[in-house]
Amino acid sequence: MNIDFIDLKVQYEDLKEDIQRRLDNVMSHGQFIMGPEVSACEEALCRFTNSEFALTCSSGTDALLIAMMALDIGPGDEVITSPFTFVANAEMIVLLGATPVLVDIEKDTYNIDATLIEEMITPRTKAIMPVGLYGQVADMDPINSLAERTGIPVIEDAAQSFGALYNGKRSCSLSDVGCTSFFPAKPLGCYGDGGAVFTNDSILMEKMNQIRTHGQEARYQHRRLGINGRLDTMQCAILLSKLSRFPREIEMRQLVAKRYDMGLREFSDRIQMPVIRDNRTSVYAQYTIQVDERERFQTFLKSKGIPTAIHYPMGIHQQQAYREKVKFKELPVTERAKDRVVSLPMYPDMKAETQDYIIGTIASYFKGSKGI
Numbered sequence: 001m002n003i004d005f006i007d008l009k010v011q012y013e014d015l016k017e018d019i020q021r022r023l024d025n026v027m028s029h030g031q032f033i034m035g036p037e038v039s040a041c042e043e044a045l046c047r048f049t050n051s052e053f054a055l056t057c058s059s060g061t062d063a064l065l066i067a068m069m070a071l072d073i074g075p076g077d078e079v080i081t082s083p084f085t086f087v088a089n090a091e092m093i094v095l096l097g098a099t100p101v102l103v104d105i106e107k108d109t110y111n112i113d114a115t116l117i118e119e120m121i122t123p124r125t126k127a128i129m130p131v132g133l134y135g136q137v138a139d140m141d142p143i144n145s146l147a148e149r150t151g152i153p154v155i156e157d158a159a160q161s162f163g164a165l166y167n168g169k170r171s172c173s174l175s176d177v178g179c180t181s182f183f184p185a186k187p188l189g190c191y192g193d194g195g196a197v198f199t200n201d202s203i204l205m206e207k208m209n210q211i212r213t214h215g216q217e218a219r220y221q222h223r224r225l226g227i228n229g230r231l232d233t234m235q236c237a238i239l240l241s242k243l244s245r246f247p248r249e250i251e252m253r254q255l256v257a258k259r260y261d262m263g264l265r266e267f268s269d270r271i272q273m274p275v276i277r278d279n280r281t282s283v284y285a286q287y288t289i290q291v292d293e294r295e296r297f298q299t300f301l302k303s304k305g306i307p308t309a310i311h312y313p314m315g316i317h318q319q320q321a322y323r324e325k326v327k328f329k330e331l332p333v334t335e336r337a338k339d340r341v342v343s344l345p346m347y348p349d350m351k352a353e354t355q356d357y358i359i360g361t362i363a364s365y366f367k368g369s370k371g372i
């Protein structure tokens with residue numbers, strides 16, 4: 001069997017007619033930038049997340065940039081975030097001249113450890129940026145109350161957790177600003193790069209709206225620095241179609257995760273399984289486990305046609321471009337996790353036979369290596 005890490009062909013077959021009709025419509029009306037699908041998509045995103053405002057933008061990375069520019073983050077400032085994430089968080093902080101302050105993660109959820117944040121706050125701290133890694137939101141309540149007490153805004157990076165729930169509320173609506181990505185492999189993907197920012201604050205919204213279009217207040221009146229950060233009308237048309245299937249896809253992802261949970265449970269002495277807190281759901285951007293001898297595990301699965309991936313092989317503080325640019329105390333949990341995590345194939349339309357084969361192969365690996 002040859003298995004894809006992510007396979008979205010069934011999803012496309014399901015939506016094909018609708019997507020083609022919507023794209024055809026965009027090509028006919030010809031408003032490729034800020035066409036009517038853009039605001040329709042933003043309204044749908046607001047409804048889905050229960051946010052007051054949503055702005056689509058060019059990528060998840062640009063969503064973080066737009067949010068931080070709107071909060072006037074710049075040289076000398078510090079932003080507290082996770083060391084165990086995709087590079088975009090630290091990248092945009094450094095690009096603005098600010099310093100990423102890295103706080104270690106929880107052993108079981110891989111999200112920033114909220115209890116370690118306060119000691120890293122200084123007068124320079126301008127934002128706290130938790131990341132919902134693998135599809136589960138970080139512990140937002142203590143983070144938000146700390147933020148409220150200290151007057152520091154919270155930017156939620158929901159690139160992987162879009163659609164997840166925290167105390168019954170949707171990711172992206174949990175703090176001052178929510179940022180997400182519509183990169184094709186994310187839980188809600190478009191057919192290229194894309195992202196969005198969310199807020200309930202109308203002043204922040206207006207700033208982000210201006211920043212998205214070159215800091216423009218009115219046509220050719222540039223009030224502030226901005227970027228070319230819009231999302232194409234065509235991508236919004238695709239998202240409108242994909243959003244109709246998304247709630248069902250979240251359930252399908254959770255079903256795939258449950259099958260992994262049940263199938264792998266018997267090896268839980270040798271696999272650290274994903275942990276989802278009681279007050280949360282995960283959209284399983286990744287199904288990530290920990291094993292000893294990860295390379296041997298991956299090589300075995302690869303020889304059986306099963307691809308795996310490592311999210312992420314290094315802490316941000318270990319990346320060459322960031323070593324000298326970040327602040328942190330010690331990050332033992334990150335340093336252990338980066339050598340042990342491995343993500344299994346995960347997508348909503350995974351067939352039961354495919355998943356049985358993956359689980360069976362992992363079982364044969366552990367049974368075969370017993371006593372070795």
Ligand SMILES: *Cc1c(COP(=O)(O)O)cnc(C)c1O
Pocket residue numbers: 059060061062085086088089131157159160180181182183193194195
């Ligand atoms: C993917 C991702 C981003 C960046 O999103 P892009 O759309 O690829 O720019 C940011 N943060 C996290 C946690 C991500 O997974």
